[in-house]
Amino acid sequence: MDHSSGGAIGETPYPPVFVGAMKEELDALLGRYPTKMAALLPTLWMVQRERGWVSEEAMVEVSQELELTPAYVKGVVTFYTMYHQHPVGRYFIQVCTTSPCGACGAEKVVETLLEETGCADLGATSPDGRFTVIEVECLGACGFATPIMVNDEFIESVTPEKVSQILSQFK
Ligand code: FES
CATH class of the missing domain: 1.10.10.1590 (NADH-quinone oxidoreductase subunit E)
Structure with a gap:
């Protein structure tokens, strides 16, 4: 070729x-x-x-x-959301905000993730290049709201209170 x-x-x-x-x-x-x-x-x-x-x-x-x-x-x-159409942070965070998780507070988790990562908006990368946060449809763990994926790592039952500790694991 x-x-x-x-x-x-x-x-x-x-x-x-x-x-x-x-x-x-x-x-x-x-x-x-x-x-x-x-x-x-x-x-x-x-x-x-x-x-x-x-x-x-x-x-x-x-x-x-x-x-x-x-x-x-x-x-x-x-x-497919797994393919990035623009550069993303080292840690790509996907948050389920479909209705069942939405009813359990997923929006608040998203808000807290954006605040604590410093990402200006969904899909934007944090100024330090570490994080990009997006919302996705059902991640198949509806009984464990709110689930998130950080790259390939699956984390269940995320609450706004847990966000800071979770983010600290991803340097
Ligand atoms: S609706 Fe959130 S994991 Fe299924």
């Missing part, structure tokens, strides 16, 4: 993700799937692991690698 066609967008040169060892890893990954399209989710995951988020340029690169349209790739990226 020739990366040069997607190498520069606007004035900032875009360094391709899939070169060298990353390209070898992608080729090995593709060998395990029946079609290139079937490997889209793990390919996007590789991008996020490498860059921390999935930029528009990366979506174009992935579309070239997997022989898909950029619109298709973007549709998948925007469907």
Whole structure:
């Protein structure tokens, strides 16, 4: 695959993700799937692991690698909250605010998280680069409101009073 066609967008040169060892890893990954399209989710995951988020340029690169349209790739990226479409903090916090958790005070948990992390708003990153907080739909732990996820770590029964102690674990 020739990366040069997607190498520069606007004035900032875009360094391709899939070169060298990353390209070898992608080729090995593709060998395990029946079609290139079937490997889209793990390919996007590789991008996020490498860059921390999935930029528009990366979506174009992935579309070239997997022989898909950029619109298709973007549709998948925007469907899943696990893919970041802009840079996020080192700790990405997802808070369930669906009705059952909402009835148990999830909004207050969100408010406290925003206050104590210093994030100006949902989706914004704290000035120290540590945290980004977003609201998500049901995390599947409705009996343990309010559940949150900090990166891959699942934490149940979060209350505003517990927020400070929880955040202190994530430096
Ligand atoms: S509604 Fe919050 S975890 Fe299900």
